[in-house]
Amino acid sequence: MLEILKTMEKGLTALTLDTIEPGSWVNLIHPTHDELLEIEKLTGAPSDFIRAALDPEETSRIETEDDQILVLVNVPVDREPGSDEYDTIPLGIVVTPDYIVTICQKDNAVFDPFARNRYRAFSTFKRTRFLFQLLYCSAALFLKDLRQITRKSDEIEKDLRRSMKNVELFQLLGLQKGLTYYSISLRSNKVVIERLLRVCSNPQLAHIIKIREEDEDLLDDVRIEYDQGIEMAQVQADVLTGMMDAFGSVISNNLNIVMKFLASVTIVLAIPTMISGLWGMNVPVPWAGNPLGFLYALLLALFISVITVIILWKKNFF
Secondary structure (H helix, E strand, O other): OEEEEEEEOOEEEEEOOOOOOOOOEEEEEOOOHHHHHHHHHHHOOOHHHHHHHHOOOOOOEEEEEOOEEEEEEEEEOOOOOOOOOOOEEEEEEEEOOOOEEEEEOOOOOOOHHHHOOOOOOOOOOOHHHHHHHHHHHHHHHHHHHHHHHHHHHHHHHHHHHHOOOHHHHHHHHHHHHHHHHHHHHHHHHHHHHHHHHHHHHOHHHOOOOOOOHHHHHHHHHHHHHHHHHHHHHHHHHHHHHHHHHHHHHHHHHHHHHHHHHHHHHHHHHHHHHHHHHHHOOOOOOOOOOOOOHHHHHHHHHHHHHHHHHHHHHHOOOO
16 A cells, blocks of 8 residues: 655645655555555665565664665554454665655554644654654554553453463463563664664764754653663563463462372272272171171271371361
8 A cells, every 4th residue: 555645734635646745755555566666766765675674574773875764663563452462563764855755564553643643743844853753653552562461461360360271371471472572672673763863963974864953852752762661571571471480380289289189089088998898808807797797897987087087187188
């Protein structure tokens, strides 16, 4: 999907390839081969810049070439309602002298505030600020998902306290897997932000990134947000690891208690079986000719079983 937008007097306006103007935002979502060729020709951006975000395994980085810059970061994938899968996807942002181009394999919530013109002080022709605003929104999405992970882990913990089921443990494993992806993406994005700070402070690259004082404050806010996200992800990962270990120990302890109870029941049930076996042998036994012999043997088995139960009870086997 190809979308071209530009901020005008009436607000954000959609353009076409025939009416595109300098200062426009070109947004590519899962683009076709023809769309990629058209944008490469129109913007003059290098092919490897435009196609970098189409590789799902691409790592976050910054590249500069002549008067253009590629900022590649990982952003959270939009999840379906009720899904517990957390993953990231590359987002490419190419800043050229006349345009800013965003490329992603899937539609993402990062674009929503801008496409709907809900972001304060947003303008497509202020490309450097727009770049920083996109990075800030990506950091905010990470923080939003991390808070959701915290809430979900608390809910799962409550369920696990009531009943030890595999479903809850698999949910915890899913959250732990998502946190791993988020931690890696946040750290690699943080490296990109630090590199971007150095690029902005380099006079030789001032023609690529034209930064104002308010833009510097925004970039600092982005760095702070990523620092907060990294810390939240690390804390939550430690909490989930401790929770998994704790509940693993609880489940193992519950199994030991059940096995101890079953072993005690087996010992108690073995006593009547042993006595009946002794009195059932084809040899002379006590009370063999007594009409009440069966009752005496039964009472003996019952008496020994009760004594055994009392002993095991005192030793906390029941």
